[in-house]
Amino acid sequence: MSVATSPDSTSNAKSFDTNSDTAADGTPSSNWLVIGGGVMGLQVARDLIDRGQKVTIAEAAPTFGGLTSAWNLGDVVWDRFYHVTLLSDTKLRDLLTDLGLESQMDWVETKTGFYSGGQLISMSNTAEFLKFPPLNLIQKLRLGGTIFYASKIKNWRRLEKLSVEKWLRRWSGKGVFEKIWQPLLQAKLGEAYKQTSAAFIWAHTARMYKARRSGMKTEMFGYVPGGYATILDKWVGWLKDRGARTLTSSPARQVRKLESGEFEVDFGDGRIEKFDNVVSTIASPVIADTVPQLSEEEKKRHRGIRYLGVVCASMLMKKPISEYYVTNITDTWVPLTAVIEMSTIVNPDKQLGGNHLVYLPKYLPDDHEGLNESDEDYKEKCLSTLEKMYDHFSRDQVLDFKIARAKYVAALATIDYSTRLPDIVTSVPGFYALNSAHIVKGNLNVNETITLGEEKFTEEVWPDYQRRVVK
Ligand SMILES: Cc1cc2nc3c(=O)[nH]c(=O)nc-3n(C[C@H](O)[C@H](O)[C@H](O)COP(=O)(O)OP(=O)(O)OC[C@H]3O[C@@H](n4cnc5c(N)ncnc54)[C@H](O)[C@@H]3O)c2cc1C
Structure with a gap:
C-alpha cells in the first residue's frame, strides 16, 4: 500500500498503526482520500475509520463543514446558513x-407564518389554518388533504414521473395552486419549478409533517x-483522535489513476499526493471536471445534474x-x-x-x-x-x-431524476463519487445526507472495495 506524503500540509494525524495491514473484519487496510469536508465527507471518513482504514480528508475551504460551517456576526459565532x-x-x-x-x-x-396579500398571517395550528384568509373552506380542505396525502405516499418513484405543477393542480385544485403552491414554488425554485417533479413536494411535506408531533399541531x-460550530469541532476532533489526517485549504484540482493502480491527486499549489482509493463528496459538475479518466457518459451524467x-x-x-x-x-x-x-x-x-x-x-x-x-x-x-x-x-x-x-x-428533483444519476462505483476502479445528489427519497438536510452516506457506503463503496482487494 502506498504512503501519502505531504511536505507542507497541516497534518494533524496521529501516526497510523503501520503494523496493522488489515481491518477488524480481515479486509486489508489502505490509504483513502475523502474529497470534501462537508457532512457527507465527514460521514464517509467516519465509516472508513470504523472499518480500520487510513483516511485523509481534503477540504477546499479554510474550515470544515461546507454548508454547515459557521462565521462571526458581530461577536456571535453561528452557522452561515440556518440549520x-x-x-x-x-x-x-x-x-x-x-x-x-x-x-x-x-x-x-415554533410557529409558522405566511406573508400573503401584504399581511403577516399565523398558520401554526389547526384553528389558524381554518381561518387562513387567502383560501375558502373547500380550498383549505383540499390544501390540508394534499399535505396529508403526500405524507402517506410510499411509492415516490411514481411521483418522480409527474411534474410538481400537474400533481398539485390535480390534488389541490387551480385556486390553491395559484394562490399558495405556485408562489411558494417560484420563491424556492424560480422558473425551474416547471421542470421539477412531484417527488420534490412529497419529500418536503413528508419532512415537515414528521416535524409536527401530530397532524397540523405545533412543530x-x-x-x-x-450551533454547527460545536458539532463540527467535536466531529473533526473525533476523526483526528482516531487517526484521520485533516487538510483544510486543500482543493483537489485533479485526480488521476496511475498505471501502478494508485491515485495521484494534485492540490494545485505544488502538492501532489498518492492514495489507494478516493471518495469524492463534492458537487457533481465539479467531480466531472476533476477526474478526466471518468467515461464520457459518466461526465455527461454528472454535468447533467x-x-x-x-x-x-x-x-x-x-x-x-x-x-x-x-x-x-x-x-x-x-x-x-x-x-x-x-x-x-x-x-x-x-x-x-x-x-x-x-x-x-x-x-x-x-x-x-x-x-x-x-x-x-x-x-x-x-x-x-x-x-x-x-x-x-x-x-x-x-x-x-x-x-x-x-x-x-x-x-433539482427533475422528472425521472433517479434514472439519470451517475453511478457511485465508477468506471475508474477505486474512485467513488458519493454526494448529496444521490438523495432521491427526501429533500436535502443533514440527517438525509448522513443517512445516504452511511447506506451507500455500506451497500456500494465498501463491497466494491472488498471485491477489489480480497482475492
Ligand atoms: C440555506 C440552507 C439551509 C439549510 N437548512 C438546513 C436545516 O435546517 N437542517 C438540515 O438538516 N439541513 C439544512 N441544510 C442542508 C445541509 O446544510 C446539507 O444537507 C449538508 O450540509 C450537505 O453536506 P454535503 O457534505 O453534502 O455538501 P457541502 O456542505 O456542500 O460540502 C461539500 C464540501 O466540499 C468542499 N469542496 C468543494 N470542492 C472541493 C474540492 N475540489 N476539493 C476539496 N473540497 C472541495 C466544499 O468546500 C464543501 O465544504 C441547509 C442548507 C442551506 C444551504
Whole structure:
C-alpha cells in the first residue's frame, strides 16, 4: 500500500498503526482520500475509520463543514446558513449522541407564518389554518388533504414521473395552486419549478409533517448550543483522535489513476499526493471536471445534474423581527424565499449575546445571475423589502449584516431524476463519487445526507472495495 506524503500540509494525524495491514473484519487496510469536508465527507471518513482504514480528508475551504460551517456576526459565532434539527432526524441525533452532544440539545416549539396579500398571517395550528384568509373552506380542505396525502405516499418513484405543477393542480385544485403552491414554488425554485417533479413536494411535506408531533399541531425544532460550530469541532476532533489526517485549504484540482493502480491527486499549489482509493463528496459538475479518466457518459451524467444555489443574508438585530421561525412568502413582489427568525429557536440571551438573528435566503438555479449579485445590491434589496413588510423594522436595529452564497446546494428533483444519476462505483476502479445528489427519497438536510452516506457506503463503496482487494 502506498504512503501519502505531504511536505507542507497541516497534518494533524496521529501516526497510523503501520503494523496493522488489515481491518477488524480481515479486509486489508489502505490509504483513502475523502474529497470534501462537508457532512457527507465527514460521514464517509467516519465509516472508513470504523472499518480500520487510513483516511485523509481534503477540504477546499479554510474550515470544515461546507454548508454547515459557521462565521462571526458581530461577536456571535453561528452557522452561515440556518440549520435546525427535527425530532425525527434519528441518524443525526445518533451521531450527536456518539459525540456527546445530543443530551445538550434545546428543543423548541415554533410557529409558522405566511406573508400573503401584504399581511403577516399565523398558520401554526389547526384553528389558524381554518381561518387562513387567502383560501375558502373547500380550498383549505383540499390544501390540508394534499399535505396529508403526500405524507402517506410510499411509492415516490411514481411521483418522480409527474411534474410538481400537474400533481398539485390535480390534488389541490387551480385556486390553491395559484394562490399558495405556485408562489411558494417560484420563491424556492424560480422558473425551474416547471421542470421539477412531484417527488420534490412529497419529500418536503413528508419532512415537515414528521416535524409536527401530530397532524397540523405545533412543530418541534432543536439545535446544539453553539450551533454547527460545536458539532463540527467535536466531529473533526473525533476523526483526528482516531487517526484521520485533516487538510483544510486543500482543493483537489485533479485526480488521476496511475498505471501502478494508485491515485495521484494534485492540490494545485505544488502538492501532489498518492492514495489507494478516493471518495469524492463534492458537487457533481465539479467531480466531472476533476477526474478526466471518468467515461464520457459518466461526465455527461454528472454535468447533467442541475443544482439549486442560494444567496443568504445573516442579520444580527437588537430586536426580533418576527414571532415565526419561518415566514413563507406568497406575494411575488418580495425578492426573498422566506424570512427566518432564528432567535425564535436559538436562545438570544444564552447563544446570541442578547441579540436576535434573522436569515434572508433567496434560492436560485445554479446558472442564475442573481447568485453573483453584489453584496450592496442584495443588502439594499433585503432592507427595503423588510421596511415594506414590517412596520416596526428600521435599519438602525441592524448590528451586523453578512451575505453567504453557495452555487451547489441541492440537486433539482427533475422528472425521472433517479434514472439519470451517475453511478457511485465508477468506471475508474477505486474512485467513488458519493454526494448529496444521490438523495432521491427526501429533500436535502443533514440527517438525509448522513443517512445516504452511511447506506451507500455500506451497500456500494465498501463491497466494491472488498471485491477489489480480497482475492
Ligand atoms: C440555506 C440552507 C439551509 C439549510 N437548512 C438546513 C436545516 O435546517 N437542517 C438540515 O438538516 N439541513 C439544512 N441544510 C442542508 C445541509 O446544510 C446539507 O444537507 C449538508 O450540509 C450537505 O453536506 P454535503 O457534505 O453534502 O455538501 P457541502 O456542505 O456542500 O460540502 C461539500 C464540501 O466540499 C468542499 N469542496 C468543494 N470542492 C472541493 C474540492 N475540489 N476539493 C476539496 N473540497 C472541495 C466544499 O468546500 C464543501 O465544504 C441547509 C442548507 C442551506 C444551504
